[in-house]
Structure formats: C-alpha cells, structure tokens
Amino acid sequence: PAIGGFLTHCGWNSTVESICNGVPLICWPFFAEQQTNCWYSCTKWGIGMEIDTNVKRSEVERQVRELMAGEIGKEMKRKATEWKGLAQEATGTSYTNMDNLISKVLCSKF
Numbered sequence: 001p002a003i004g005g006f007l008t009h010c011g012w013n014s015t016v017e018s019i020c021n022g023v024p025l026i027c028w029p030f031f032a033e034q035q036t037n038c039w040y041s042c043t044k045w046g047i048g049m050e051i052d053t054n055v056k057r058s059e060v061e062r063q064v065r066e067l068m069a070g071e072i073g074k075e076m077k078r079k080a081t082e083w084k085g086l087a088q089e090a091t092g093t094s095y096t097n098m099d100n101l102i103s104k105v106l107c108s109k110f
Contacts, residue, residue: 003021003023004023004024004067004068004077005023005024005025005026005064005067005068005073006018006023006024006025006026007025007026007028007051007060007064008025008026008027008028009028009029009030009034010025010027010028010029010034010035010037010038010041010048011032011033011034011037012033012037015037015041018047018080019045019047019080019083019084019087020084020087020088021084022077022080022081022083022084023080024047024048024049024067024073024076024077024079024080025041025047025048025049026048026049026050026051026060026063026064026067027041027042027048027049027050027051028050028051028055029050038050045079045083046075046076046079047076047079047080047083048076049063049066049067049072049076051063
C-alpha cells in the first residue's frame, strides 16, 4: 500500500477514512471529539498511538519508525486491516453499491 500510516488530529472524518482503508494512526488530537476518537483508536481498537501534547521532532520520528517498521506498528496494521474488513462487511464496498444501483435503477423495467 502507498500509505503506511496517518499522522492525524483524529477528527471523525479522518478517523473513519483511515479505518475504511486499513491505515493505522499516529494521533495528535487538539479539541472537540478528537480526544475521544484518539482514545478509542489507541486503547479500544488498537489502531493508533498517541503523540504527547508537548510534541518534539524526535518523538514524531520515533513513532513513525515504530509504525512503519516496529512490532507495535505491525500489530496496529493487522488490527487496522481487521477493522477495514468489519467496515466493509457493515456497508459493502463501492462496487457493491454500484452493482445495486445498476440492478435496481438501470436494469429495472418501467
């Protein structure tokens, strides 16, 4: 895959997009729902690691290296792939939706 991880503020849209694509997160929340999304990503879903609020360049580098090549990163990627599968099962893929559209609208008799 072209994207090995996502450094994110953990807004809901960014979190959902990462889950749907099986991409683990480096979480850097600021306000609103971001802390909650970060907490779930890191502690419940196992797809994220949080950056300290007093972030330093060396800490970002350490977490990126761990995510891309470390054992924790491998486990996060495995879990992110599992969550991707669960998301697809819950809603189907865009291919499924397109197939349904063609079947119900374009191929129906009037």
